[in-house]
Amino acid sequence: MAVNFSFLSTIEDLESVVTAIPSSPTFPEFVEGRFNRYSEFVELFSSLIMDSSSSAELLCKIRNPKTFKAEVRMPLLKLFRRCVSTVIDTEKSKKIINPTSMFVDNYGHTFKDINLLKRQFSNMPDKDKYALTSLIGEYDDRGKQGYILTDMFFTWFEYVFSGKFTIEGPRGAGKDIQLQSIFDKFDSDYPCDFVIRDFKSRVVLAVGFARYDSTRGGSQSDDRTGGNNDKVMKADEFTKLSNINFKILFLADGPGLTHRDTWEESCILDGKLNDRVRVSTLKLAYKRITEDWLRN
Structure with missing residues (x-):
């Protein structure tokens, strides 16, 4: 036997x-910290939206390594996934070796219209910015x-x-x-x-x-x-x-x-x-x- x-x-x-190991601060304690960390990227994302003629162009600008370094590009890609298309995987899109055309050709039909994005981000109230920064910081820990x-x-x-x-x-x-x-x-x-x-x-x-x-x-x-x-x-x-x-x-x-x-x-x-x-x-x-x- x-x-x-x-x-x-x-x-x-x-x-x-x-063993109990808390993963992160609880709500609402984390709200202010995430806002302080990501608010500048929300402002940058908003300005890119206003300067883009399409959501595809927006993604192209974000993923341009000559424009943004990785530490800036990643928060912008998180925002793109949250605000434009939830099917764009940030782990894949952060790898510049993958051409932007791959995402646009295959998933472009899921992209939110750029004109709607412009309306949503034009004069966005602070309460919405707080909510958005809380969302994109969800997996920080x-x-x-x-x-x-x-x-x-x-x-x-x-x-x-x-x-x-x-x-x-x-x-x-x-x-x-x-x-x-x-x-x-x-x-x-x-x-x-x-x-x-x-x-x-x-x-x-x-x-x-x-x-x-x-x-x-x-x-x-x-x-x-x-x-x-x-x-x-x-x-x-x-x-x-x-x-x-x-x-x-x-x-x-x-x-x-x-x-x-x-x-x-x-x-x-x-x-x-x-x-x-x-x-x-x-x-x-x-x-x-x-x-x-x-x-x-």
């Missing part, structure tokens, strides 16, 4: 093991919770395991660590968030992934957990071919973790490969991430 190593599956009060979680985990780990293990990786925004840079024999794409080594020998004992989810479920959860399982299988294949063994740690936290589908998939992942794989929240770290587990 197979042994079930999943510790997560034994937890009954799921919310009690989650996206990813911040993950950075905070990683920093908290690094601080805990370095305190608990000082002189025994080291942990490497970006505490905040930064480049992922590729396993290719650690193991010469690893020949495929495998980015991870942190690497744990023995303090003296520098031998890699574990690779880790950190994720904070404020909310998650359905297809998003399927994508996340499916991707995690792929990471486990790829690492296991490498171990079988190279005889290089290391643990795999998923630091998963946030209220989104306790969604039924996400939690169940995490329970399946936890303890996999005869306990080489563990899933832990920050609150569970002292139980799940131990010297004995890392070394044996």
